[in-house]
Amino acid sequence: MADTSPRTDTSTDVDTDAHNQKYESGLRNAIVAASDSSDRSKEKTGDQKILRRLAQNREAARKSRLRKKAYVQQLESSRLKLTQLEQELQRARQQGIFISSTGDQAHSMSGNGALAFDVEYARWLEEHNKKTNELRAAVNSHASDNDLRGIVDSIMAHYDDVFRMKGVAAKADVFHILSGMWKTPAERCFLWLGGFRPSELLKLLMNHLEPLTEQQMVGICNLQENSQQAEDALSQGKEALQQSLAETLASGSFGPTGSSGDVANYMGQMAMAMGKLGTLENFLRQADNLRQQTMQQMHRILTTRQSARALLAISDYFSRLRALSSLWLARPRE
Template sequence: MAEASPRTDTSTDDTDDKNQRFERGQSTAISAPDSSDKSKEKTGDQKTLRRLAQNREAARKSRLRKKAYVQQLESSRLKLTQLEQELQRARQQGIFISSSGDQTHSMSGNGALAFDAEYSRWLEEQNRHISELRAAVNSHAGDTELRTIVDNVVAHFNEVYRLKGTAAKADVFHILSGMWKTPAERCFMWIGGFRSSELLKLLVNQLEPLTEQQLMGIYNLQQSSQQAEDALSQGMEALQQSLAETLANGNPGSSGSSGNVANYMGQMAMAMGKLGTLEGFLRQADNLRQQTLEQMHRILTTRQSARALLAINDYFSRLRALSSLWLARPQE
């Protein structure tokens, strides 16, 4: 029994050692997955951090682009204000002089600058008339009141044609080139203005419902306007060809003889005579636009005419806004 007791202690110690080794193995086995999970979590956190950093960088660049865009818009607005002030000073200095009575205008100095100033004034008046018309339509004003406002808007449209006619006598090329309009408007210009037939196409869908008689009337008006436009376009092409032939038929002889000088002067006189017809083409095109607007007014009811005038104004306002946005776009 004395010998058995130490053996029992040794067996017990061996058992304890085995249990401790088993527990350490379990602990190691358990800690291994924990380490793997932590590694995965760490990798996921790094990806999240990178993604957040990329998002912050993209947001920062977007804010910078937006800030630059707003600054360019503000710069464009300041330049426009400065130009308007310069035009106003030019008027005050007598470059554009208004006479009393029928309020006809005489031009001296820079005719193009004078017309641009008057056109700017006309646009301001146009916006005031359109605001009044829009308020009357939205408030469902009576037919009599609405008819008076519509007539005022139509009369104001006629005013710009009178201004153009006067300006064309001083500088017809300025009016024909459309330099007094925004770039987007110039893309659709035809002989110093818009095509009536194209405008009618845009209006039909916005004036529904229309009676069958009204639809037929607008269709016939659109067809007749297009035919007149085609005739004027052909006339302009013929004039350009004739003018080019006149300038190309010069005598390339020696440049000092009196005969060549006489030929040159005669050639220039013929060319000047042909250029004189440009004013006539512009006047005919503006007359066509006036007549189309007046006939459309007769075909439609008063409220339909009001909606048509608002649609026309909105169309050209959007073209001007498009030009401003295009000029102020970020340059990358």
């Protein structure tokens, strides 16, 4: 028994070691398996996120393509409508809806004055664009001062034509001219008494006229200040007219009128209001005179080439406003 006891202890130790090694090996295998499973799970989750992101990108790209396609279609539709309108205006001129004489008078042969002016203004704008393109080509080709002077004088005379046209149209429908319904929406945002503010236009031109001599700078600054003062006076006069007109319409009693006295009072109010409205035409005429005189005075201050650059800048500014209106009307609406 003494001989066998040590052997038994040794066998037990060996079995225990083997068992521990087997346990540790199993534990390591379990940990490795769990780790592999976790990695695969993370990999799977990462793949799902990538797939979702790719799907979202594809959907966003698809929607972007659809919006772009709709936008292009609306632009094309707007272009077709503009072309159709131009054709209708051309047919209207050919049919004699509006006849422009060579003298100081232009009048509507049929239809109302607003339509007649819109047709004639479209013709004026088309001719103005041709003259502007001619001036731009002359400037880019470094034409002589004499050649430039002839084109510049032609454009200045063309501006005189539109002021004359507006004066004639105002006699037929002063509200149409003052409201600027013959202009595009973006142009109407900057409208002042049926046209542009001379002082604001001079501010826009300053960067395009450099370099200016000291004498020219003083002349432009004085012209801008005088224009601003005249604008303020006309604006105050128009506000006073509106206030007076509102007070005239608000005087007396409201509601149903039955007695002869009420009817007479009502007719008297309307007669006074009509008389005050008649002065609107005078405000429009004075505003256009200010615009015309400002442009002529600017032309006298500047050299021929500076005047050419100023006229091109003015034309480009209003052309961009018209283009902005077209883009705004054709914008995608989701």
